[in-house]
Amino acid sequence: MRQDWISLATARLPRYTSYPTAADFSDMPDGHAVRSAMDRITPETSLGVYVHVPFCEKLCWYCGCATTVPNGYRRVSSFVDVLMKEIDVWRNHLPAHADMRHLHFGGGSPNSLNCGDFREIINHIKLAFGVDEDIEIDIELDPRTTTDAFIETLASCGVTRASLGVQTLSDPVQKAINRIQPRHMVTAKLAHLRQNGIRRINMDLMYGLPLQTREDVKEAAQYAADVGADRISLFGYAHVPWFAKHQRAIRDEDLPGLEERFEQARVGHEVLTGEGYVAIGLDHYARPEDSLAQSLRDGTIRRTFQGYTDNPCKTLIGLGPSAISEMPGGFFQTSKAQPIWRAQVEGGVLPISRGVLQSADDKVRARAIETVMSTMRVDIADVAREMRAPVRALEPALDAARKLEPLGLCTVSGTIVEVPEEARMMLRTVASCFDWRLASSEGRHAVAV
Numbered sequence: 001m002r003q004d005w006i007s008l009a010t011a012r013l014p015r016y017t018s019y020p021t022a023a024d025f026s027d028m029p030d031g032h033a034v035r036s037a038m039d040r041i042t043p044e045t046s047l048g049v050y051v052h053v054p055f056c057e058k059l060c061w062y063c064g065c066a067t068t069v070p071n072g073y074r075r076v077s078s079f080v081d082v083l084m085k086e087i088d089v090w091r092n093h094l095p096a097h098a099d100m101r102h103l104h105f106g107g108g109s110p111n112s113l114n115c116g117d118f119r120e121i122i123n124h125i126k127l128a129f130g131v132d133e134d135i136e137i138d139i140e141l142d143p144r145t146t147t148d149a150f151i152e153t154l155a156s157c158g159v160t161r162a163s164l165g166v167q168t169l170s171d172p173v174q175k176a177i178n179r180i181q182p183r184h185m186v187t188a189k190l191a192h193l194r195q196n197g198i199r200r201i202n203m204d205l206m207y208g209l210p211l212q213t214r215e216d217v218k219e220a221a222q223y224a225a226d227v228g229a230d231r232i233s234l235f236g237y238a239h240v241p242w243f244a245k246h247q248r249a250i251r252d253e254d255l256p257g258l259e260e261r262f263e264q265a266r267v268g269h270e271v272l273t274g275e276g277y278v279a280i281g282l283d284h285y286a287r288p289e290d291s292l293a294q295s296l297r298d299g300t301i302r303r304t305f306q307g308y309t310d311n312p313c314k315t316l317i318g319l320g321p322s323a324i325s326e327m328p329g330g331f332f333q334t335s336k337a338q339p340i341w342r343a344q345v346e347g348g349v350l351p352i353s354r355g356v357l358q359s360a361d362d363k364v365r366a367r368a369i370e371t372v373m374s375t376m377r378v379d380i381a382d383v384a385r386e387m388r389a390p391v392r393a394l395e396p397a398l399d400a401a402r403k404l405e406p407l408g409l410c411t412v413s414g415t416i417v418e419v420p421e422e423a424r425m426m427l428r429t430v431a432s433c434f435d436w437r438l439a440s441s442e443g444r445h446a447v448a449v
C-alpha cells in the first residue's frame with residue numbers, strides 16, 4: 001500500500017450501498033413521506049422485496065447486522081405472526097399491482113425459521129405482491145444451523161440462489177470470532193443445495209478478522225473457487241464496537257493493521273482473479289458466465305443495500321425490523337426495535353421510523369456514485385444525460401477527483417473519472433468526491449480500507 005494513501009485509507013467513509021446513505025436517515029415517524037412515495041409506483045413498476053429475519057442461534061463477534069439470539073422458537077414464532085400482518089399492511093398501501101421480480105431473505109439468519117413458517121411466509125409474499133416469471137429468490141444461510149430439511153423446503157418453494165456465510169476456514173480465527181464452522185460442514189451444505197437443484201451459489205468471505213493472516217484469506221478464497229461458487233464476496237471486517245457492542249469481545253491487539261488488511265485483500269483478489277473470476281467493484285467476484293458479471297459487461301449492474309446486483313428493481317419493499325425500503329424519492333427504514341415495529345404493524349400503519357428523501361441533486365449524485373462504485377469509471381456527461389441534469393451539477397466532483405490524481409487514486413480525462421486497478425480498494429475515497437453530505441456524517445462510518 002502506498003504510504004501517501006494511509007491517511008485517506010483511515011478516513012471513515014460510507015460503503016455507498018445507497019445515496020444518501022443510512023447515516024443521513026432521520027426520524028420519520030408519521031409515514032406520510034413513504035405514502036406519497038408509494039403513490040408514484042405504477043403498474044409497470046417491478047418490485048423487489050427484502051425480508052429481514054432478525055435472529056441467530058449464536059452471535060458472531062464480528063457481526064454488524066441487526067440480529068438477536070431468540071433462545072427458543074417462541075419469539076421467532078411471534079415474529080412470523082407480525083411479519084404476515086406486515087405483508088398485508090404493505091399490500092394494502094400499494095397503489096397499484098406490480099410484479100415482484102426479486103425476493104431476498106437476509107438477516108440475521110433466515111434459516112432460524114422453521115420449514116412450515118418459511119413456506120407460509122413465501123406463499124403469502126407471492127400472493128401479496130405477484131410473481132414475475134423470471135423471479136430470482138435468494139437467501140442467506142448459516143451453514144452451522146441450516147438443516148437438510150430446510151434446504152429441501154427452499155428448493156420446493158422455488159429458491160434459486162443461496163448465499164453461504166463462510167468468512168474464514170482458520171480454526172484460531174473462527175475461535176476469535178465465535179463462529180466454529182469446519183470446512184466439511186460447508187461442503188456438506190453446498191452439496192445438499194446442489195442435489196436439490198439450488199445451483200446458484202454465493203459465498204461470503206472476510207479479511208481483516210482478528211488473528212487472520214494472508215494465508216488464511218488465500219485458503220478460503222481458493223476453497224470458494226475450487227468448489228465453484230458462482231459469486232464470492234470478500235468483505236473487510238469493519239470494527240465499529242461503539243455501534244455493534246458485541247464486537248467489544250474482539251481484542252484490538254488481535255486485529256491486523258491497515259497495511260496487513262490491504263495485503264489480505266490483495267491476496268484474495270489475486271487468488272480469485274487467477275481462478276478466472278471477474279472482479280466487481282469494491283469486494284465482489286463472479287464467474288464470467290454469471291449474470292452479475294454479465295451485468296458489469298453490459299452496464300446494467302447496480303449497487304443496493306444487498307451489495308452489487310443485476311436485479312433491475314428500483315423499488316424495494318423491506319419487511320421486518322430494521323429493513324430498508326427504496327421508493328421513488330427516498331429510502332425508508334423500519335424500527336430496529338422489535339416492539340416498535342410490532343406496535344406499528346399491529347396498528348395497521350406502515351412501520352416506518354426513519355428515512356431520507358432523495359432530492360433531484362441526490363439522485364444525480366447517487367447515479368454517479370453507483371456507477372463508479374460498480375464499474376470503477378464514470379463519465380459525468382453520461383450521468384447528466386441519463387438523469388436529465390446539467391453537467392455543471394457534477395463539475396465540483398471532478399475538481400475533487402483531480403486532487404486525488406497525484407496520489408494515483410484516479411485519473412480525470414475530460415468528463416471521465418477512472419480508478420486504476422491498483423486503487424480498487426480505495427474506490428470509496430473516489431466515490432466520496434460526489435458526496436456533498438459526507439462532512440456531516442463522516443464519524444459514523446467504518447474506515448475506507
Ligand code: SF4
Nearest residue numbers: 056059060063065108
Ligand atoms: S450468523 Fe451472520 S447475522 Fe448471525 S451473528 Fe453471525 S454474522 Fe451476524
